[in-house]
Amino acid sequence: MTSTTTLSLEDCVKADAVDPLREFRREFAIPEGVLYFDGNSLGARPIAAQECAARVIGDEWGNGLVRSWNEAGWFDLPVRLGDKLAPLLGAGEGEVVVTDSTSINLFKALASALSIAAAQDPSRKVIVSERDNFPTDLYIAEGIISLLDQGYELRLIDQPGDLTEAVGPDTAVVMLSHVNYRTGNLYAMTEVTAAVQERGALMIWDLAHSAGAVTVDLSGADADFAVGCTYKYLNGGPGSPAFIWVNRRHQNTGIQPLSGWWGHARPFAMESAYEPGAGIRRFLSGTQPITSLSLVECGLDVALKADMADIRSKSLALADLFIDLVEERCAAYGLELITPRKHERRGSHVSFVHPEGYSIMKALIARGVIGDYREPGVLRFGITPLYLGYADVWNAVDVLRDILENKSWDRPEFRERDAVT
Ligand SMILES: Cc1ncc(COP(=O)(O)O)c(C=O)c1O
Numbered sequence: 181m182t183s184t185t186t187l188s189l190e191d192c193v194k195a196d197a198v199d200p201l202r203e204f205r206r207e208f209a210i211p212e213g214v215l216y217f218d219g220n221s222l223g224a225r226p227i228a229a230q231e232c233a234a235r236v237i238g239d240e241w242g243n244g245l246v247r248s249w250n251e252a253g254w255f256d257l258p259v260r261l262g263d264k265l266a267p268l269l270g271a272g273e274g275e276v277v278v279t280d281s282t283s284i285n286l287f288k289a290l291a292s293a294l295s296i297a298a299a300q301d302p303s304r305k306v307i308v309s310e311r312d313n314f315p316t317d318l319y320i321a322e323g324i325i326s327l328l329d330q331g332y333e334l335r336l337i338d339q340p341g342d343l344t345e346a347v348g349p350d351t352a353v354v355m356l357s358h359v360n361y362r363t364g365n366l367y368a369m370t371e372v373t374a375a376v377q378e379r380g381a382l383m384i385w386d387l388a389h390s391a392g393a394v395t396v397d398l399s400g401a402d403a404d405f406a407v408g409c410t411y412k413y414l415n416g417g418p419g420s421p422a423f424i425w426v427n428r429r430h431q432n433t434g435i436q437p438l439s440g441w442w443g444h445a446r447p448f449a450m451e452s453a454y455e456p457g458a459g460i461r462r463f464l465s466g467t468q469p470i471t472s473l474s475l476v477e478c479g480l481d482v483a484l485k486a487d488m489a490d491i492r493s494k495s496l497a498l499a500d501l502f503i504d505l506v507e508e509r510c511a512a513y514g515l516e517l518i519t520p521r522k523h524e525r526r527g528s529h530v531s532f533v534h535p536e537g538y539s540i541m542k543a544l545i546a547r548g549v550i551g552d553y554r555e556p557g558v559l560r561f562g563i564t565p566l567y568l569g570y571a572d573v574w575n576a577v578d579v580l581r582d583i584l585e586n587k588s589w590d591r592p593e594f595r596e597r598d599a600v601t
């Protein structure tokens with residue numbers, strides 16, 4: 181569907197009828213009456229996940245018991261799932277493991293990158309990131325800086341355009357989110373990686389808002405490390421394990437400081453001294469949450485059946501439609517778009533700022549249009565082409581217009597803050 185003005189619901193219904201991804205919606209359990217625009221926080225449940233959970237809990241755990249570490253392939257699951265995820269990241273076999281959380285994987289990646297940078301040039305003491313990066317990324321960097329206590333510092337840029345100027349001969353590592361969690365800004369991975377490496381620094385990407393949503397080519401960009409989660413666009417389930425990708429040239433060089441027994445060269449030799457395993461396995465630490473790890477496969481199996489180019493073009497078309505409809509139908513109500521309009525600069529969510537953003541989002545959720553809220557004043561709408569269609573976008577904006585027109589957000593119950601927004 182092309183970006184036009186004066187779009188009708190009928191146009192959207194017609195666009196849905198010829199959408200090459202329309203059958204994928206059947207693969208997901210979306211409750212009746214819900215328009216789900218929060219797959220950028222927690223992806224919807226693949227129908228297959230319920231049966232998978234029953235098999236893992238009932239059969240593999242219940243009947244197999246401890247034998248399942250071998251017989252059901254539990255021990256190899258982080259590596260097997262990493263290999264399965266790799267094509268969606270432009271990565272190869274033996275380069276990715278699904279394990280731990282994004283925060284923990286970032287700790288491993290950053291510590292490892294700093295150890296590699298220090299071996300090359302110990303005078304490089306700066307980690308460059310973005311003030312508007314997802315907070316956990318900055319907190320993890322602060323934690324490593326205090327733990328190492330070797331004069332490292334964090335340099336934060338305020339605009340994506342300030343990046344190249346901030347990276348210099350003092351820079352050890354640059355750590356950025358490929359897609360910004362708040363604005364949806366998308367960095368040009370290949371160009372940015374090349375600029376960072378030309379300046380002698382290592383490049384770490386956080387792909388939390390990219391994996392399964394936008395085209396990613398880690399090998400093509402020749403980045404150094406990447407991390408990301410599986411509970412958003414990969415539909416792995418709440419708190420499902422994250423992933424870490426390590427360029428082969430670094431796998432056996434840096435220090436992976438969470439040196440637990442799963443990363444040991446011979447875990448069941450039970451040796452008292454640590455000897456890192458070869459390759460990506462050394463980025464494992466300890467025992468993995470096998471039930472939730474197993475569910476990651478259901479989301480991956482769905483995503484791998486779809487063509488990533490179709491996902492990307494539908495994501496852009498749905499977001500264009502969302503923006504056009506808001507601008508056409510909600511123009512009088514003070515919503516300000518903070519997401520880049522340019523396709524090459526946009527991820528897969530759309531964000532608007534409004535002084536009453538929190539109450540408006542709560543009012544939307546009460547009407548079944550589920551997005552989320554981020555400070556300050558940001559209404560965020562995730563665009564997930566596998567289970568959202570053009571008519572869904574039209575209907576969501578229709579509810580938004582109604583809430584704004586009737587000021588129905590202006591009620592005490594919509595002002596009460598929940599713990600999770
Ligand atoms: C860019 C980014 N990094 C990291 C995280 C979270 O990491 P974790 O799963 O460790 O809580 C999120 C979202 O929660 C995120 O948006």
Ligand SMILES: Nc1c(O)cccc1C(=O)C[C@H](N)C(=O)O
Nearest residue numbers: 220221222314361362388554600
């Ligand atoms: N990870 C989350 C959580 O534990 C609770 C609620 C939301 C989340 C999210 O994923 C937030 C998300 N990363 C964001 O971009 O804001």
